[in-house]
Amino acid sequence: MIGVIIGTNRPNSASRKVGIYYQKLLESLGAKSQLIDLATLPEDFAFSALYHNYGKNDLFNEFQTIVDTTHKFVFVVPEYNGSFPGVLKTFLDGLRYPDSFHYKKAALVGVSSGVQGNVAGLGHLNDILSYMETDVMGLRIKLGRIWEHFDGEDFNPRDPNDAKAQHVCNIYKRFLERQAKELIAF
Amino acid sequence: MIGVIIGTNRPNSASRKVGIYYQKLLESLGAKSQLIDLATLPEDFAFSALYHNYGKNDLFNEFQTIVDTTHKFVFVVPEYNGSFPGVLKTFLDGLRYPDSFHYKKAALVGVSSGVQGNVAGLGHLNDILSYMETDVMGLRIKLGRIWEHFDGEDFNPRDPNDAKAQHVCNIYKRFLERQAKELIAF
Amino acid sequence: MIGVIIGTNRPNSASRKVGIYYQKLLESLGAKSQLIDLATLPEDFAFSALYHNYGKNDLFNEFQTIVDTTHKFVFVVPEYNGSFPGVLKTFLDGLRYPDSFHYKKAALVGVSSGVQGNVAGLGHLNDILSYMETDVMGLRIKLGRIWEHFDGEDFNPRDPNDAKAQHVCNIYKRFLERQAKELIAF
């Protein structure tokens, strides 16, 4: 079972859609997965689950349980302000340490409307996951200009006659498949 | 007016106490300051102020107004999971872009119970502030082993006979004073 | 006097050409500059100037003297293996510490044939310059796909009919001018 963490709480985000694409990809490769969607966190978790109701926020504890029983993760992470969303780190800060993530494996996918595909944010996230003693796959995927290359379900160019964009779509699909296969074997 | 941002929402945090120390330091140097304490954010701001009530969360808008009218900042930032708290980035993600922080100045102070004084987290935060076009002072202060060197009000060794710890306290005080002076002139 | 550091020792590099463009830009704004080109370092400096002939490598000492007498720098830095060239860090490692760069100012320009404009490498470099107590301007310029947007002398699209590339060229020029003006005032 692979946990696909959607790294934002934005409703109906591009990252959520990419996460669902990734789940289908894993399924086609014979691997089961489960979506861990930060948009469904309790709205006050940054205060309740981390501090004044620590350990007793039932909705947050459901997330803790899923993390506890999952040993491989894909993080699909949009770029906000040149890094990953704060809510993702707040989620990690709310989980028990060190056993939530130690001795586990992760793969990283960055998503951005701009060109960079969250390359800097994936570096920051890797530092944090390493601190938590998660082994992170070297192959990080950077999905830049997401809306020119992804139609919400599959990687297709927004302009169907754009050969360059089609080429990028093909590269994105090929690298995601390679990453998914390597994660299954990791 | 210098904004002293407490980079966690933990109640009664070490960083808040260091922030108050920093305010007194600024006052002794003739500079006014204001505490921007993330512990007083509305508890659901990560969902309300960022998404379903965007721009209309009155309590969050008070933070936006303070940021809008402030041009120099000190970030006092504890180390959580090898970086800064997620709530700090969520706060930055909730502010208007790009005018909340562009053409502004900032100084960084890391706080940790361990030895590193959040050196990695200050690097991550600098990347984000640079993205927002804030000029960040080169001199970053790393206050490691905070509870061995800070009594909640001033930098004093926990063990008054510990000459090494006293030496570190002196260094911390000297560097904070140098940073505060440079920030005033920045 | 502004030092324009070419962050690679590759002969005839794109970064060198961008550096010369930057010098002309500074000249047009009334500021003098000097090229500090790592391609002219003594070939064995990583061993000689750092270790067995420390302080006595005359050719390297000329670089030290230029750095000593310069207080503002632009770093033009290509992307090699997802970060900046090792030779740039070796150069910094060979300079005296801490007075070579402390209390100085710097602006960063990344150059890449790929899309990212060395965004990650500029973050790494900023960490190092902060360690050296150089204040780094928040506005970092990322010149991605350099050969589609730069003809070796000016920012022009490789394909003169490519309106998108022309748009990117205009953005690159505008941001470089903004950075140069801010550096002069920094």
Add this chain to the structure above:
Amino acid sequence: MIGVIIGTNRPNSASRKVGIYYQKLLESLGAKSQLIDLATLPEDFAFSALYHNYGKNDLFNEFQTIVDTTHKFVFVVPEYNGSFPGVLKTFLDGLRYPDSFHYKKAALVGVSSGVQGNVAGLGHLNDILSYMETDVMGLRIKLGRIWEHFDGEDFNPRDPNDAKAQHVCNIYKRFLERQAKELIAF
């Protein structure tokens, strides 16, 4: 066969001694290793092997051959100017891309005379190794205040009566052993 890369060309460095300690540790666990010591690189390699004699520097090619035939690495990396030595990145820049490091595994050890054990430099290095598609073990070891805890051969406190330092020595040894075991199984 595990390659132990000494990340500096400083003669007789602390990192080299820690690397030899690591080799003995690996041997005690039944794993063979080989030292890859950057102090034995040709002195002009940054110019010769990277540019004017690319592919034809026989001494450098011996390093390339060792890297080609090795699939797991330990990087023992001192902290210079808040990051890793430039010569290490120059070495990586000189190797063939992408096949020198892709589909390979690495573990990171930081070494510093100060407290931080090169935590920031290990993050920068992880970004570069990820770019090269090397899987990096989450557990990074940070050996701060090396000369208070390492006698050149083993981890012993400089002051034999310093119980705190002895405690740190024990932690260092335990974590290095854990990392070595995990690397063998990685």
